[in-house]
Amino acid sequence: MCKPLQIAITVLLMLSNAAAAATSCNAPIAVQVLGSGGPEGQNGRASAGYLLWLDGQARVLIDLGGGTFARYGASGADFSDLDLIAFTHLHADHATDLPALLKSGYFSDRERPLPIAGPTAGAGYPDLGGYLRGLLAPESGSFRYLAGYLDGSDGLVKLEPRTIDAGRHAPLSVHETPAYRVDAVGVTHGPVPALAFRVDVGETRIVFSGDQNGDDAHFVDFSRNADLLIMDHAVPEDAGPVAARLHALPSEIGRIARDAEVDHLVLSHLMRRSERALDDSLERIRAIYAGTVSTAADLDCFQPGNDG
Numbered sequence: 001m002c003k004p005l006q007i008a009i010t011v012l013l014m015l016s017n018a019a020a021a022a023t024s025c026n027a028p029i030a031v032q033v034l035g036s037g038g039p040e041g042q043n044g045r046a047s048a049g050y051l052l053w054l055d056g057q058a059r060v061l062i063d064l065g066g067g068t069f070a071r072y073g074a075s076g077a078d079f080s081d082l083d084l085i086a087f088t089h090l091h092a093d094h095a096t097d098l099p100a101l102l103k104s105g106y107f108s109d110r111e112r113p114l115p116i117a118g119p120t121a122g123a124g125y126p127d128l129g130g131y132l133r134g135l136l137a138p139e140s141g142s143f144r145y146l147a148g149y150l151d152g153s154d155g156l157v158k159l160e161p162r163t164i165d166a167g168r169h170a171p172l173s174v175h176e177t178p179a180y181r182v183d184a185v186g187v188t189h190g191p192v193p194a195l196a197f198r199v200d201v202g203e204t205r206i207v208f209s210g211d212q213n214g215d216d217a218h219f220v221d222f223s224r225n226a227d228l229l230i231m232d233h234a235v236p237e238d239a240g241p242v243a244a245r246l247h248a249l250p251s252e253i254g255r256i257a258r259d260a261e262v263d264h265l266v267l268s269h270l271m272r273r274s275e276r277a278l279d280d281s282l283e284r285i286r287a288i289y290a291g292t293v294s295t296a297a298d299l300d301c302f303q304p305g306n307d308g
């Protein structure tokens with residue numbers, strides 16, 4: 001193929017991909033999957049990350065695992081529009097792309113501070129503040145050249161950390177605007193301090209499970225009547241005891257979605273072991289739960305109330 005033609009085709013493909021992503025999330029309320037994978041680096045899946053779009057603006061970013069920074073760019077989201085970054089927990093597949101996103105923010109015209117939420121500390125894990133200091137502290141942070149994010153100096157906007165008690169089983173308010181509110185609750189992900197997040201936009205409810213083993217009865221209450229439940233699906237039904245201590249089995253996912261009377265369940269955070277058994281897992285989930293079930297792919301957009 002001659003080079004000009006090749007370039008023209010490449011540009012057309014890029015434009016059509018960008019248009020598809022922008023169009024599919026141009027709804028009053030939508031969740032875009034930035035990363036539908038886990039920590040393995042599967043083909044076609046970035047690690048965990050999600051964007052909440054409201055009226056065509058990306059407002060809330062949940063998790064920033066490896067690869068999500070590139071997906072964030074592909075989504076067309078604007079750093080200036082973000083109201084909140086929220087980490088479910090501080091595993092690498094949920095948190096590594098934060099410095100990349102912050103550096104990109106230098107090139108935006110954002111002026112207002114940026115709230116950022118994450119869990120309290122646990123054995124072997126820092127709290128949100130410790131994570132941020134490890135990255136950004138002026139004397140010792142790995143990316144100390146971005147230390148201005150801690151105090152709003154150097155032309156950078158100030159991060160406003162909100163550390164959420166991961167041991168708490170009752171919902172805690174994380175962020176609230178006239179248009180929507182975000183709450184969090186602690187969930188069990190083995191020994192890792194971990195949170196689930198819930199966004200209520202008027203009567204519409206969206207829940208992000210984070211990584212959890214499905215044992216928490218309070219998570220069913222937290223997810224009650226959700227229009228969308230984005231649930232991590234990292235293990236098959238025959239998972240060994242270590243994996244099952246960290247992640248919910250398909251039968252547990254189905255039970256949660258059924259008991260919480262969720263409208264639409266989206267399976268994400270897929271790993272090779274869960275992809276291999278996906279047909280079996282979907283069968284098990286559908287045997288328990290009668291609502292809509294989808295399997296996420298990167299850059300997918302899901303609209304509450306649109307179960308197609």
Ligand SMILES: [Zn+2]
Binds near residue numbers: 039094269
């Ligand atoms: Zn994970």
